[in-house]
Amino acid sequence: MERMFFALAAVLPAALLGQNLADIEKRVTEFKLANGITFVVYERHQAPIVSFCSRVNAGSADDPKGQAGLAHMFEHMAFKGTRSVGSTNLAEELKAMNAVEAAYDALTAERNKGPESKPETIKQLDEALKKAIEKANSFVDKERFTKVFEEAGSPDMNAGTSLDETVYTMSLPSNKLELWFAMESDRFINPVFREFYNERGVIREEYRQVIESDPIGRLTYEMLTVAFATNPYRTHPAGVPSDIESYRHADALAFRKQYYVPSNIVIGIAGDVEPAEVKRLAEKYFAKMTGGPKPTGIMTKENEQMGEKRLVVESPTQPVIAIGYKRPPVTDQEDVLFDVLSTLLGTGRTSLLYKELVQDKKLALAAQAISSYPGGRRENLFLLFIAPNAGKTSEECEKATYEILDRLKTQKISDEQLNRVKTVLRASTIRGLDSNTGMASNLATTKALFGDWRMIFKQIDAIEKVTADDVMAAAKKYLVAKQRTVAATAQPTEQAKK
Numbered sequence: 001m002e003r004m005f006f007a008l009a010a011v012l013p014a015a016l017l018g019q020n021l022a023d024i025e026k027r028v029t030e031f032k033l034a035n036g037i038t039f040v041v042y043e044r045h046q047a048p049i050v051s052f053c054s055r056v057n058a059g060s061a062d063d064p065k066g067q068a069g070l071a072h073m074f075e076h077m078a079f080k081g082t083r084s085v086g087s088t089n090l091a092e093e094l095k096a097m098n099a100v101e102a103a104y105d106a107l108t109a110e111r112n113k114g115p116e117s118k119p120e121t122i123k124q125l126d127e128a129l130k131k132a133i134e135k136a137n138s139f140v141d142k143e144r145f146t147k148v149f150e151e152a153g154s155p156d157m158n159a160g161t162s163l164d165e166t167v168y169t170m171s172l173p174s175n176k177l178e179l180w181f182a183m184e185s186d187r188f189i190n191p192v193f194r195e196f197y198n199e200r201g202v203i204r205e206e207y208r209q210v211i212e213s214d215p216i217g218r219l220t221y222e223m224l225t226v227a228f229a230t231n232p233y234r235t236h237p238a239g240v241p242s243d244i245e246s247y248r249h250a251d252a253l254a255f256r257k258q259y260y261v262p263s264n265i266v267i268g269i270a271g272d273v274e275p276a277e278v279k280r281l282a283e284k285y286f287a288k289m290t291g292g293p294k295p296t297g298i299m300t301k302e303n304e305q306m307g308e309k310r311l312v313v314e315s316p317t318q319p320v321i322a323i324g325y326k327r328p329p330v331t332d333q334e335d336v337l338f339d340v341l342s343t344l345l346g347t348g349r350t351s352l353l354y355k356e357l358v359q360d361k362k363l364a365l366a367a368q369a370i371s372s373y374p375g376g377r378r379e380n381l382f383l384l385f386i387a388p389n390a391g392k393t394s395e396e397c398e399k400a401t402y403e404i405l406d407r408l409k410t411q412k413i414s415d416e417q418l419n420r421v422k423t424v425l426r427a428s429t430i431r432g433l434d435s436n437t438g439m440a441s442n443l444a445t446t447k448a449l450f451g452d453w454r455m456i457f458k459q460i461d462a463i464e465k466v467t468a469d470d471v472m473a474a475a476k477k478y479l480v481a482k483q484r485t486v487a488a489t490a491q492p493t494e495q496a497k498k
Contacts, residue, residue, distance in 0.1 A: 028443070028453065029275035033287050036263030036294065040443040040453050041278050042270040044436060050271030051171040051436035052180055054188075055444040057266070058259035058295070060237035061163040061375060066246075069239015070255055072161040073203055073247055078168060079159070080194040081145040082186040087194075093139035100136050100197070101249055103129040133197055140194050148183060152176045156437065163237055163375035165448070171437060174272035178281055185285035188260060196249050204245065207238045215317040215489055216385075223487035224374060226311045227324055231302040233375055261291030268444030271436040302326070302379045308481045315489040318365075321394040323401065324381035326483040330372055331449060336462040337474040338382050342371035343421045344413065344471070345404070346384065350420060352404050353386070363392050363400055377449070381485070382478065394488045408475035412468040425463050429456065 027043045063070045080086060087093045107125040110117050149157050149170060157170040172180055211217045221236045228234035269278060305326055327338055346353050346369025353367035365387045373383040386397045432438045433456070446455045 024457065025454070029278070030447075030453065031279055031282075033262065033282060035287060035289055035291075036261070037282075037286055037289065038266045038447060039278065039282055040266065040268050040447050041273060041275050042268075042439050042443060043273060043275065044270055044439070045272050048174045048272045049171055049436060050174045050177060050180075050269060050273050051440045052169065052184070053268040053437075053440040053444040054168040054184060055266045055268070055441075055448050056166045056260060057164075057264045057448050058255075059162050059164045059166055059375070060235065060239070061232035061299075061378065062259060062295070063232075063235070063239070064251070064255070066243060067251055067255075068235045068243040069203060069207075069237065070243075070247060070251060071166055071259075072206075072237055072239060073199065073244070074252055074255055074260075075159050075161045075166050075168075076199050076203065077191065077193045077196065077252055078187055079143075079145055080199075081141070081192055083190040083192055084186060085148065085183070086141050086144045086192060087139055088141050089139050090192075093136060093192075093194075096132070096136035096139060097192075097194075097249070100129070100132045103132040104197075104248065137195055137198065145183070145187065148179075152179055161237055163233055164377045165445070167441070167444070169437060169441065171271075177273060177277070181281040181285040185289065188265070188286075189289050191256070193249055193252055196247075196252070200244055200247055203239065204241060207241060207244065210238050211236065215313075215315045216320060218315065219313050219320060219322060219487055219489055220374070222311060222313050223322055223324065223485060226309050226487070227326075227381060227485035229303045230300050231378055232300060233378055233380060236374070257292060259295060261294060262286070262289050263291075263294035266444045266448040268440035268442070268447070270439035270443065299378055305483055309485040311485075311487050312490050313487065314492040316492060317489060319388050319394050319489050321386045321388070321398055321486070321488040323384040323386075323398070324373070324485045324487075325383075325479050327372070327380060327382045327478055329378055329380070330376035334474065335372075336459060336466060337470060338371040338478075339425055339459075339463065340418075340421050340466050340471055341382065341408075341474060341479075342369040343424050344408075344417065345369040347424060353384070353401065356404060357386065357397060357400055358389075361400060362389055363397050365389050367401075394490075398486065398488075405475065405479045408479070409472060412472055415468070418466070418468055418471070422463055422466070426460055429460055 024042075029041045029043075030039065032038045058071060060069060060071045083090060103125070107122065107129050110121050110125055146157060149172070153173045153176065154170045159166070159168045168184070170180070211221050217238075221238070224234050224236060328334065343351070345351055346367055348354065349359070351367075351369070353364075353369065357364040357367050366385075367387075368385045370383040370385070373381045384401060386394075386401060388394055388397045432442055442456050443453045447453045449455075452458075
């Protein structure tokens with residue numbers, strides 16, 4: 001779970017600031033259907049709006065070998081509609097989709113003959129596949145699934161795939177509650193993976209934008225492959241181009257069968273709803289969802305790092321340096337210490353990195369700390385980003401950064417610094433609960449990760465208990481060279497340009 005804490009408005013809603021766990025708990029209803037799907041519902045009747053967050057406990061770290069990015073692909077498929085929404089002629093469409101798979105199988109079989117394959121036959125089979133895809137696509141009522149929600153008044157329907165999870169979010173007028181239940185259950189129970197092979201091109205284009213055309217994206221992409229030897233976090237959620245270009249329809253079906261099962265889904269709902277009605281509709285629409293057992297959760301663990309790792313990524317852009325330290329999952333009891341360290345070092349103009357590197361020494365243009373990257377369920381990185389100032393080098397910034405980190409290991413931070421950090425973290429958490437969308441997402445995520453939505457508030461309590469000695473101990477334990485990976489961009493060499 002990547003968490004960045006942003007600067008906050010000076011005044012937060014008084015109602016939220018006055019609330020504590022007991023106040024919130026009175027408004028939360030949690031229940032689980034017999035099939036295993038869990039709902040966490042928060043009543044907030046200030047406006048006739050309700051927000052939803054459907055969280056599937058599967059992300060890109062769960063991609064099968066050779067199919068990197070498939071979880072992301074599946075997310076795209078979730079907007080293509082169902083057996084009842086999205087087709088102009090379902091029976092003919094399904095026949096045409098089967099014909100696509102048959103044509104693809106024939107092309108693959110010929111290519112697999114290797115030296116014995118015939119170029120002319122491959123060309124003919126490739127043309128036949130294109131025509132089959134075109135025919136199948138002719139039955140698609142494009143974007144009909146999303147249009148239903150837009151016409152019902154949804155302003156923010158969205159989805160996202162991280163390494164740890166896939167989430168589907170939206171808000172609707174509260175009188176459209178049953179519409180959401182009908183549509184959301186339908187896409188989980190009766191999906192149709194329309195335009196599958198066209199969408200591979202969309203995923204590949206997203207890879208180009210996020211990785212190939214973005215220097216920071218490329219830097220972090222390469223950094224993860226070096227930082228992690230065995231941890232699935234070594235592969236970016238954007239996937240691998242050759243894998244993307246080889247996904248098959250059956251691959252997505254297999255992924256759904258394994259991970260999109262009721263016991264692997266948590267749904268958070270927040271807004272103008274009555275829990276009894278939510279439960280009635282959940283039973284009506286989601287109870288019929290079936291599936292296999294919950295995924296085992298067996299995860300490959302990272303090998304112990306035996307020393308500092310370094311890499312340089314050539315890029316004709318402004319230099320950037322990223323410094324990552326291995327840290328435990330966010331479910332670890334010491335997780336809160338990384339929130340404190342990241343805020344202390346890299347959040348706002350009063351943070352240590354900003355004051356010293358940017359403001360005082362003018363070494364850097366910007367400096368940021370991220371408490372958990374790129375995911376949270378597994379061992380991950382405590383990450384620092386520094387952008388050197390004009391005329392300054394990455395080496396100078398790196399050296400000055402280590403001097404700051406070393407001081408944390410030998411000098412206690414002041415009460416004033418610690419209290420500032422606690423105030424920022426507490427306010428950030430409260431701010432995240434201010435909207436229905438934020439509340440629904442937080443409820444679903446904390447329930448899925450920790451098994452208890454109350455962890456939202458328990459983390460606030462844990463922050464309050466952190467001492468200056470705790471911060472020093474964490475810096476000594478985790479911010480050490482042996483657990484460090486350093487990645488930097490650099491101008492291409494003359495040899496590389498040739």
